Amino acid sequence: RERERERERERVAVTLPALSCVALCGGTHGNELSGIYLVQETLKNKRKGEAMEAVTVVTVISNPRAVQQRVRYTETDLNRCFTYAMLSAPVSERTPYEIIRSQELNSLLGPKGSGQAVDLICDLHNTTANMGLCLITYADSDWICLHICKHLQMATIPVRYIHYDIPLSEAFSLESVGKHGFAMEIGPQPHGVIRSNIFTAMQEAVHLMLDWVRLFNSGTQFDEGSVDVYTMVKNIDYPRDPYTHNITAAVHPELQDRDFCLLYPGDPIFLSFSGEILRYKGKEPLYPFFINECAYYEKGVALLLARKSKVKIPAIQCSRA
C-alpha cells in the first residue's frame, strides 16, 4: 500500500525538465554591492574546485562599467533594457552602453524566449527599502520559481514573492532572459554600502536555492503547497512642486520601513517639509513595498502597492529525460 501511495503521488506531480544551467548575476546595478561581492566570492571558490556538480552555475557581473564606477548605471538603467524591442534594436555609435550590454547578455544567457536560454536566472539586487528578501518575477504560475520561494522560506530572513503582471515581450529586466528567472531583492541596505547581515542573508538564500536545484535535478519530488503572492497594482509618486518638480514631502515616519504592512485608506503616507500630513486616498487596503527606494526617486515612485493572494502550487518532479 505504501508503494501504491508513492506511485499515486508521482502520477499527480507535474514533471518539468532539469535545471542544468543556472546563471547567478550580480552588479546589474553597479552600486548594489551584496550581489557583486557574492558573485566574486562564488567565483573564487569555484576556482578552488567543485568541478563535479549536478548543475552548472554561470556567474556574471552584468554591468562591469557601472560596478567599476559604483553607480547604478552609466547611461541608462540596464535592468530596463531586456524587452524584445530593445534586445533587437539596431546599434549605432550613439547607442547607450547598457543597451549594447543587454544584447551581449542576451547572447550569453538567452536568447530570451528561445530553447537555448539558460534554465534559471537569479539576479541579485539590493534595496534601501525594508523589504527583507523578495523574489520578483513576471509569472504567478511558474512552479519552479514558486517552489524555490517556498524552499527559501526556511531562511532566517522573511521571504516574499512579488509578481509584476507584464507579458514576457514587455518584461524589461534581466531575469526575463532565462527559461525561468527572478530578481532576488534584499534590503534595507544603502546603495554603495555593504552590510554584513544583508550579505550573509543573501548568501544563505543563494545556497538554499542551489541546494533546491540539486535536489530537483536529482529526482526529488517536492510536495504541493501554496505561496502568498504579492501582485503589483500601482505606484504612488512623491508630492512634487509643479514648477521645479522637486519633491515637497518625505515618506511619513509611520509608513517608512513598514513594507508589506497593510496600508488602509486614510493612513498617513507623506509628511511634507512644512509639516503637513498626506494620507492614502485609495479605496482598497493594499500592501506597500519598495517604500522610499533610492533609485525610484528619478522614476517617480515613492512606493508600490500590491494585492496579496494565495497561489496553490502542485507537486513537481524532474522529468527523466
Added chain:
Amino acid sequence: RERERERERERVAVTLPALSCVALCGGTHGNELSGIYLVQETLKNKRKGEAMEAVTVVTVISNPRAVQQRVRYTETDLNRCFTYAMLSAPVSERTPYEIIRSQELNSLLGPKGSGQAVDLICDLHNTTANMGLCLITYADSDWICLHICKHLQMATIPVRYIHYDIPLSEAFSLESVGKHGFAMEIGPQPHGVIRSNIFTAMQEAVHLMLDWVRLFNSGTQFDEGSVDVYTMVKNIDYPRDPYTHNITAAVHPELQDRDFCLLYPGDPIFLSFSGEILRYKGKEPLYPFFINECAYYEKGVALLLARKSKVKIPAIQCSRA
C-alpha cells in the same frame, strides 16, 4: 547681594562678539538630501517674510551641480577643497569644478581667516553611519561651537561633539571658512534618500541653533559647564585584496551601527566574505564613529576612532560693542 552676584557672574563670563551673520549650507555633498531640502525650505519661508531678525541667515546650496546630478561631487570632493593652498590655487581650464566652486564660496562666506568672514557656518551633512547628530569641528576650545553643542543636547536625538585636530591652514572643509563653524552631521540615512525622521531632527537642531544665536546676540549669558569631546585619533580601512584592492570583508554585525560604543582590544571589527572574523588589534579602547560610511570606501576608511575627554567651557556673553 543678588545684584553683586550678577555682577560677579558677568565679570567671570568670557565676552565674545555678536554672531551677526550665520551661513546655513546644504548640498556640499549633492546626495546628502536632508540639508538640501532644509535649505530650500528655509529659503521659501524667508521669502514669506521674517525681515526683522537679530541675525542674518545666509542660505547656500554649496555644490549645485552635484545636487542636480544627485552625486556626492562631480570631479573632486568639494569638502576637501578649503585648505589655504587650494583656495589660492591658480585656475585654468582644467581645474575641477569643485575647486573653482570652493574659491567662489570663499569669496561669498570668507575669505577664510579674515575679519570679513561670516561669523558662523553651519554645514549640513548626512551619513549612512548610525551617528545620531554630531557637530564636527577643528577646535576643542571654540566656546561658541561648544556652547551651541551643549544647547543642542536638549534635542530629541543624541548630540555629540567631534574634534579633528588639524591646524586651520590644513582644515579642508567648508565650515573652516567662517570665524566659527561646524559640520552638522546626521544619520543613519542612505545617500540619495530622504528619511522624514532625520529631516525633522535636523530641522529641530537648526532651529535650536538659531534660537541660541538670537539669545546670545540679545545679551543672554550662558553658564559655564562641560561638553564631552571626541577627538579623532586614527582610521581603519577595510581588509583588501592586495592585487585588485577590492574589499574582502564587511564591518562585523556586532560593530555595525554601534557608533560611539567603546571598542575594546580583541573586539570583532570585520567579517570577511568567506566567514572569517577580524578583530581590533589596538591596545587602547577607543570610540568608533563613521562606521561603514558609504563615501569613505573610496577614501580607505571603514571607521574612525576617537578618544573622549570632558572639556570645561566658561560662561560666555556677547560683548556690547
